[in-house]
Amino acid sequence: MPEVCALDWTGDCLRLLDQRRLPQEVVWVECRTPEEVADAIRAMVVRGAPAIGVAAAFGMVLAAQRALEHSLALPTVLDHAYQVLAAARPTAVNLFWALDRMRRVATDFSDKMSVVAALEREALRIFREDYEANRRMGEHGATLLPDGARVLTHCNTGSLATAGWGTALGVIRTGYRQGKVALVWVDETRPFLQGARLTMWELQQEGIPAKLIVDGAAAWVMRQGWVDAVLVGADRIARNGDVANKIGTYMLAVLARRHGIPFYVVAPTSTIDLKTPDGSAVPIEERHPDEVRQWSGVPVAPEGADVFNPAFDVTPAELVTAVITEKGVVRPPYEPNLAQLLQAAVVPAR
Secondary structure, three states: OOOOOOEEEOOOOEEEEOOOOOOOOOOEEEEOOHHHHHHHHHOOOOOOHHHHHHHHHHHHHHHHHHHHHOOOOHHHHHHHHHHHHHOOOOOOHHHHHHHHHHHHHHOOOOOHHHHHHHHHHHHHHHHHHHHHHHHHHHHHHHOOOOOOEEEEEOOOOOHHHOOOOOOHHHHHHHHHHOOOEEEEEEEOOOOOOHHHHHHHHHHHHHOOOEEEEOHHHHHHHHHOOOOOEEEEOOOEEEOOOOEEEEOOHHHHHHHHHHOOOOEEEEOOHHHEEOOOOOHHHOOOOEOOOHHHHEEOOEEOOOOOOOOOOEOEEEEOHHHOOEEEEOOEEEOOOHHHHHHHHHHHOOOOOO
16 A cells, blocks of 8 residues: 555444644544544545545445444434535536445345445445555556656646545556656646645655646747647546546646647546436536635635636546546547446456
8 A cells, every 4th residue: 555545444433544734733633423524524624536436435334333332223323424415515426426335235235234244344344445546547558658757737636535545646656667757747737736735745755757837838838849748637528528627627638739739638437427427417516605715724815816716627528638547548439438437347356
């Protein structure tokens, strides 16, 4: 497992590395109820689509344990936990994927003790599968990078956003170990600064050469010929290949196309949502205006400034060079190729 880990399951408590406090402090938040897990997801204690899915899975385990301990009706408790966790953040489909998978497991057993044990096994399996998938994505993605690659990435897609290793940052990690990555350009990623605070911190832990830039500098470094590839993650990939990801991703895709730079999306197959026909059907979360008006309680805008604060945007499929998954690399046309990829996916045995 990687040195950096965002989640820790103790058997009756989900410990989450508080990503609001990094890199200044390493603080763990303990969650013992599904409501506490949902609050942590909503407040961005834990973030990143795969990590949110893993956290939600353990939230369902905590709900089942509570039902067993207090002799409560298990179906009622699990249904309530499902609703609470599903409402935490609307855009990342991994959240709903994990919750649906946990709910299916709960129907396979009749007695409470067996259900609780089965749910815990499934949550741990989801955790392990995500880590293993990330390692495979890293291998697939690294084959697309030229030697001495200078890559640009957005937001945080590393161990902090997953069960470990990372998606887009996992490709960078693998490429660096193969001697193929020379430099990583890191967007600061306003307004929550996941790139500045989290991605730079992860890269420093491993000694990977990186330069932090403000989001507005991405166009200039591309224009100078200093970027060989753009690597980003995804919170939801629609059936037609449209990609919902952290706000600012669409801008990078447009810039990459303008400058002839490949634009790669790195995400597990759990992020592909064939039920969503295209990007227009993706619910886009809008977060509190104070995330833009201030930073760490310090005002950075005039009092009363009106704010529009979408957490995500949608990149049209036509701007995506390829989607890198644990099952392989998918290229256009995305609608048939993504569907074929999912049909070929093997359902893990329990």
